[in-house]
Amino acid sequence: MSRVLVTGADGYIGRAVSARLEERLQAGELESLTLLDLGFQNEGAVFADERVLRISGDMGDAAVLARATSPAPSVVFHLAGIISRQAEDDFALGLQVNVIGTIALFERLRLLGRRPVVVCSSSIGVYGTPLPEAIDDRTPPAPTLSYGAEKLMMEILLAEYSRRGWLDGRTVRLPTVxxxxxxxxxxxxxxxxxxxxxxxxxxxxxxxxxxxxxxxLLSLPACVASLLRAADVAADRLPAGRAWNLPAxxxxxxxxxxxxxxxxxxxxxxxxxxxxxxxxxxxxxxxxPLSTGIADGLGFRHxxxxxxxxxxxxxx
Ligand SMILES: NC(=O)c1ccc[n+]([C@@H]2O[C@H](COP(=O)([O-])OP(=O)(O)OC[C@H]3O[C@@H](n4cnc5c(N)ncnc54)[C@H](O)[C@@H]3O)[C@@H](O)[C@H]2O)c1
The missing domain is CATH 3.90.25.10 (UDP-galactose 4-epimerase, domain 1)
Known part of the structure; x- marks a missing residue:
């Protein structure tokens, strides 16, 4: 049974992932669920289930992170982020959240010493213009958006923390959800x-x-299923670099x-x-055209x- 942390839990994807995880909690499949976001739309709502902890705050803030990771999570869905339009319009904000905030999270998890599974949501924005005539698992990312560059930095960091044995990382590159x-x-x-x-x-x-x-394209329910599946893939089946494109x-x-x-x-x-x-x-x-041999082999579907x-x- 796992203790799960979701960052960006009140975002578009985060809300849907959290809802699915709450169902799993109710079904006795999880031990606890911590939801972290800057704030929550239904801030006043009280969870009947005391195993759901909701934390409003900036994941770049050490005190917020300390609360969100007590008890130490065994699985993390890292969905907090500044998305493409805003990251392009406000470079400093995108860098602060998508890179520096992500490093703060990874460092906190490293220092806890529990080697949690960490699922990160990267983006097809790691591919830049001119887009290649076809994309497959071997196509090198070459971003031409700040957002894509930040996501690629996150992928590389997660692979490095995983190589070092500090985290068990998995990055899925989401298409448009x-x-x-x-x-x-x-x-x-x-x-x-x-x-x-x-x-x-x-x-x-x-x-x-x-x-x-x-x-x-991928629908929101199919995206949620993919993120949850990413957490369950056996570590010895993960590709080098621990990042792959999802079927779309x-x-x-x-x-x-x-x-x-x-x-x-x-x-x-x-x-x-x-x-x-x-x-x-x-x-x-x-x-x-997109080929997703790695994801197909691991059972991911659009x-x-x-x-x-x-x-x-x-x-x-
Ligand atoms: N929606 C898509 O089509 C798509 C495609 C590719 C990748 N992604 C990635 O998936 C993730 C979720 O996307 P989304 O569409 O739900 O975005 P979203 O903007 O709806 O949700 C992101 C959430 O992160 C939270 N957040 C931002 N800064 C934070 C901080 N400092 N501390 C804590 N929380 C913070 C926001 O408040 C927001 O609720 C993002 O990382 C995004 O880059 C999404």
Whole structure:
């Protein structure tokens, strides 16, 4: 039975991971669950279960980290971070949280001396422009965003702490996870979520990429399943570097609209207008064919097909 810590527990992915872990706690599969974030939307809510500890604070703060790691966790899902748009707009903040905050967490875990399993959420943003014609497990990351550079630093650090025997790290590179709620500081790729959500809810949507613009997508439930699976992979099956790409569905904006039309009726197609924003395509809408041999061999799966992805993304 494990003592689990989730950082970024009140974020889009963190909330979904935490909910799943609370179910496991109730099922007697976990010993305790600690949720850490800067703050929580439902701050006043009281957990009936005293094995769930919720901590509001900055993971870069030593006192906050000390509380969050007492008792020492045996499994950590490190999901706290500054995501792509904000990391690009505010370099100092991205560096502070994504790199310096991550080092603070790893150091705290190292000094506790318990060698926990640490699952980190990296991003396909470690690949930069010009994107290669195809990407597989051997494609070298070469980020051209601050966010991608910070994520790659995290991957390298986690591999190093693991090589030293201090942590048992696993980094999964997430594709665009859908369908996240609208957010001012959202991901640069959040148009994928907006496209699905707005059209599904009967609204009009102006798409900032053309119908041919291709994305790598994973629904939130499939993302949660992948993160939980990453914690369970036997250490001797992990690849060198302990980081790998997750399987994702590759789809064009036009194909997504077509799938939404199948699901919600012909009028969907009339509510979308394509107005490509210059410069977006190279990093965000030109994702090439993806092969994920390592992840496939370890049992990771994407949603299967676009119709299922849309159902999963919308929680149907
Ligand atoms: N959503 C995606 O499509 C996607 C894709 C690739 C990678 N990721 C990565 O997955 C992780 C979760 O992403 P998300 O979409 O849920 O992002 P999110 O912004 O919704 O959640 C991140 C959470 O981290 C918290 N946080 C930020 N700074 C903190 C600090 N100093 N101390 C404690 N908590 C802090 C925020 O308050 C927020 O709740 C991030 O690391 C992100 O980079 C997400």
């Amino acid at each position: 859908v369908a996240r709620p609208t957010s001012a500081n959202g991901a640069l790729s959040s148009f994928a979520s907006d496209l699905i959500r707005e059209l599904a809810q009967g609204r009009h949507y102006t798409c900032p990429i053309g119908p041919e613009g291709s994305m790598w 569905l590759r789809a064009g904006a036009g194909e997504i609209v077509e799938a939404l039309r199948r699901r919600f009726g012909a009028a969907v197609a009339d509510r979308v207008r394509y107005q490509p924003v210059p410069g977006m395509r190279a990093q965000l809408a030109q994702w090439p 949603d299967g097909d676009l119709d299922t992805l849309i159902d999963n993304a919308l929680g149907h």
